Amino acid sequence: MTEPISHDVIRQMVMRAAAISAEAFTNTEQSPEGRLRTLMEGHGEVLAARGPGQPLPFDDFLQMLTGDLALLLPDGVPPEEMTGVQLINDDGLFEEDLFDLDHEQREVARAVHKATRDGRSTSLAELEQEMDQVTVYEGLRKRGTQEAYVKGRSDLSRMSAGTETEVRRLNLPSVVGQFYRPISFAALYEQWWFACPMCRWPMQVTRHRSRKSVTARVRCFYRPHAELMGASYTFKIPDAGKPPSLIPGAPPPAPTGAASVLAPDLRGPVPQPLSAAGYLALTRGPWRYTTIPGLVEIALYDALRSRGFVAAPEPYTSPVALGVGADCPGTVTVWPYQDAYDLHVDVWHRDGETESFLLDIKDFTSEKLLAKKIQADGGDAGGAEWIVVPDHREASLPLLRGVCEEFRLSVATAGDMGEKICRRAGVRWA
Incomplete structure (x- = not known):
């Protein structure tokens, strides 16, 4: 008996096919033959995801590329992160955010695949190679x-x-x-x-x-x-x-x-x-998922450095090891253990105790997919204790808190995280 394809994988199949098709639909630099070939391949992928019971004529498929992405899904599959997503914007141009959602869906699929212990992840056979x-x-x-x-x-x-x-x-x-x-x-x-x-x-x-x-x-x-x-x-x-x-x-x-x-x-x-x-x-992948979050990681690191925290090549807990004075609030390490997580901050208290903050900064276009990845990873894959999002992603906090509580993870925006650390260290943030 064939194992049914999960809703996550169906959304992933439709997203990938839709992104490729919408880009071809609007790419006037590509030859007409090449565009048609890509559109037909995308149409075939969507038909495969929808199954034999829900046909979709090619003309209808083309018309739907200018509308709501969720309409391409088969009946019974909840749209979730695809709700209200537009394939082609009001200017008639391909909407680049589709690349982000496609990537984030594959991140979730990879995490699910790694979490599978018994080798029965046949529904993930379409998982692409490393990004x-x-x-x-x-x-x-x-x-x-x-x-x-x-x-x-x-x-x-x-x-x-x-x-x-x-x-x-x-x-x-x-x-x-x-x-x-x-x-x-x-x-x-x-x-x-x-x-x-x-x-x-x-x-x-x-x-x-x-x-x-x-x-x-x-x-x-x-x-x-x-x-x-x-x-x-x-x-x-x-x-x-x-x-x-x-x-x-x-x-x-x-x-x-x-x-x-x-x-x-x-x-x-x-x-x-x-x-x-x-x-x-x-290229787009390293820019979107290395440069963009890296800017927040570096900004938070630099801000803490400017407020007296000492840079440490690896996390330390003793000021003696670094040769700093008693007025030093603590240390900050960026990408510790070659990027196990993003920032490790130690706050040194006057009673000799050390309070540590292990931060992983996440910048997903879809907070629903980020929540799924956290669930698939069983928390944070690198051992962080805080999930930190850019300040402009503040609206994602309620959903993420609900998911992270299960794994004893805390959630904050980058600015609020910096303020909390500085408050614990007795230094001014803003």
Whole structure:
């Protein structure tokens, strides 16, 4: 008897097929034959997920690509993280967040697969090979030392794009350096590209025609940077051969309270056009799941350092071992044990006791998928005691708390976490 396919795997199959199909549906640079072939393959994958009892004609499939993703699911499969997700946005463009959801579904599938002890995970046979950022982590670990690992991880977060010379000077392992590629077509206007002021990755460039004029929109591929932090611009089409000049939109409201400490400067200079010649950028996987969360990890680490915490190559519990004075609040270690988790903070109390905070920073587009991954891992896979999300993911806390309580995990935003640590250490945060 064939084991029924789980709802998680059905959602994963539909998500992957929908993402590939929607991208082909909107990609006018691809040949018509290539687009049709991709659409037919995606249609076949969706039919396989729906089963023989729920047919979907090809014409209906094409129409549904412009609507709610959940409508592609077969009856009886709850949409969960796919609820209200739009495949193609109002501008007729492929919605890049689908790549994030696809990746996060595969992270959950991988965690479930690892948790299976009796070898009966036949429903996960479609699980894809290791993703780019997993290869990146393994490549950095091969250097063997904590110092080399931290440098490599930091470099990937601070330089998501740069000149060929700048990338070469990072001296990354070849298996990691291969993920720096020429600037993608989606981020180019003729030969020009623009770096996001937050993550430095090339921003998406799209053209918009009206009866009177043609304008262009430039926005970060990471939605929170574009919608919450001001990485969204327009420009008028310049004369032939001249670079465009970005016009910023209305500035977003500045974060307040504990979140203000880690917030990037939203009033920085407008990004300038850069020639694509000689520039490289990380591929999407390492950028989205190494650079983006890495920026929060580094920001929290730097903020604690600036408030007196001493950097430690590995977690220590004794100020004597580091040769610091009694007024030192404690130590902070980033990516301890070559990234078992993200931050280890020791707060030294005057009575000689040490209070430790083991933090794992998570930035999932779907909090439902993050909750599932925590359940599949049986808590935090690396042994952290706190799940920390970026401040702009605060709305995910109620769901995550309900899941994490089962595994004795605590949950906080990055800003609130920094404030709690500093309060315990007797130093000021905000």
